[in-house]
Amino acid sequence: MSTDQITTKQITTKHISVKRYLPDSSAEPYWQAYDLPVDDSTSLLDALNHIKEELDSTLSYRWSCRMAICGSCGVMVNGIPKLGCKTFLRDYEGEIRIEPLSHFPVQRDLVVDMEIFLEHLAAVKPYLIDDNPVKPYDPQAPETYQQSPEQLARYKQFANCINCGLCYSACPQFGLNPEFLGPAALTLAHRYNLDSRDHGKKQRMAELNRHDGVWSCTFVGFCSKVCPKHVDPAAAVNQGKVEAAKHTLIALFKG
Amino acid sequence: MSISKHATQHKQAFDEPLWWGLFSAGGICFAVFLPAVILFIAVLLPLGLLPAEALSYERASTLLFSVPGFLFVGAVVCLPLFHAAHRLRHGMFDISVGNDALNKKLMYGGAALLSIVALGIVVTGFLR
Numbered sequence: 120m121s122t123d124q125i126t127t128k129q130i131t132t133k134h135i136s137v138k139r140y141l142p143d144s145s146a147e148p149y150w151q152a153y154d155l156p157v158d159d160s161t162s163l164l165d166a167l168n169h170i171k172e173e174l175d176s177t178l179s180y181r182w183s184c185r186m187a188i189c190g191s192c193g194v195m196v197n198g199i200p201k202l203g204c205k206t207f208l209r210d211y212e213g214e215i216r217i218e219p220l221s222h223f224p225v226q227r228d229l230v231v232d233m234e235i236f237l238e239h240l241a242a243v244k245p246y247l248i249d250d251n252p253v254k255p256y257d258p259q260a261p262e263t264y265q266q267s268p269e270q271l272a273r274y275k276q277f278a279n280c281i282n283c284g285l286c287y288s289a290c291p292q293f294g295l296n297p298e299f300l301g302p303a304a305l306t307l308a309h310r311y312n313l314d315s316r317d318h319g320k321k322q323r324m325a326e327l328n329r330h331d332g333v334w335s336c337t338f339v340g341f342c343s344k345v346c347p348k349h350v351d352p353a354a355a356v357n358q359g360k361v362e363a364a365k366h367t368l369i370a371l372f373k374g
Numbered sequence: 375m376s377i378s379k380h381a382t383q384h385k386q387a388f389d390e391p392l393w394w395g396l397f398s399a400g401g402i403c404f405a406v407f408l409p410a411v412i413l414f415i416a417v418l419l420p421l422g423l424l425p426a427e428a429l430s431y432e433r434a435s436t437l438l439f440s441v442p443g444f445l446f447v448g449a450v451v452c453l454p455l456f457h458a459a460h461r462l463r464h465g466m467f468d469i470s471v472g473n474d475a476l477n478k479k480l481m482y483g484g485a486a487l488l489s490i491v492a493l494g495i496v497v498t499g500f501l502r
Binding site: 291295325328329330331332334337360363364367368370371 | 386390464467468
């Protein structure tokens with residue numbers, strides 16, 4: 120729908136079904152349907168807030184910024200991972216089924232346990248690693264790092280990740296093998312490897328060049344389709360394969 | 375620290391870059407050479423659209439049993455075999471058939487065996 124057709128004057132009723140899981144009262148998840156008033160500006164997050172405030176205060180879900188930057192409100196909408204705040208009910212006809220993100224253990228309703236994703240993120244050391252021996256406040260300390268626009272452009276796209284985890288729910292390989300480092304972690308590793316200020320590539324390559332590193336990716340590409348920030352993790356992971364192959368060749372000759 | 379580093383080092387996938395390299399090279403051969411080969415050998419030739427003596431026995435064997443013939447077989451048989459083996463291995467993992475360690479040996483082993491046979495025929499013909 121194009122923006123000039125959007126109206127907040129016309130209120131209609133839509134039905135959404137939410138997959139509930141309340142481990143205190145029932146061991147099995149079940150579907151619960153809600154009818155709510157929506158206009159063209161109603162996002163899925165608005166709808167969940169409406170349910171929580173007006174219809175059913177027992178519903179649990181995560182959210183914070185409502186502007187696609189905190190990455191908290193990821194859910195499955197009709198089987199596709201989406202950010203609640205960036206998904207508008209005007210784009211859906213008929214049944215709307217809301218489930219917690221796939222491939223993660225569910226804690227309660229739409230809240231999942233992202234621990235394994237955070238472990239994979241930490242494993243690739245997603246921060247600048249500087250091997251400069253000079254201590255802070257040392258008069259010998261080098262000048263502030265300078266980076267040209269070209270050096271910035273090399274990694275900029277891969278730096279837009281908000282850690283929402285949608286790509287992990289989209290990745291069939293992560294679904295089969297949770298030990299797979301996965302799209303976001305591999306992308307962030309690649310982002311720091313491409314950064315001219317970083318010297319940690321060698322440490323990261325040891326993680327990337329494992330079976331559970333870049334080599335578990337089969338280039339399905341769905342991660343890049345669902346990414347709300349257009350980071351293109353599939354491209355990063357497959358560039359990572361080239362880097363891992365180079366790393367292996369060099370290791371082979373250096374012994 | 376040293377233990378975890380050792381564990382990571384231990385799990386390094388030294389073979390994967392090789393399989394992936396062969397897969398990539400095979401993919402290029404599949405896309406670039408095989409359509410032309412199929413067009414000439416499997417479509418134009420049976421339809422009689424090529425001159426009769428273009429691939430006569432004499433000419434075909436001289437073409438095949440030579441260094442360019444060896445490279446031709448490598449590009450249209452061996453590399454695509456490894457490409458297919460890689461896809462089959464990952465496809466079997468996707469549908470949870472067998473275990474990956476065994477599938478790897480079967481798939482790449484099969485591709486290697488068939489490649490040796492194909493290249494062996496060329497070399498035997500070349501030496502005769």
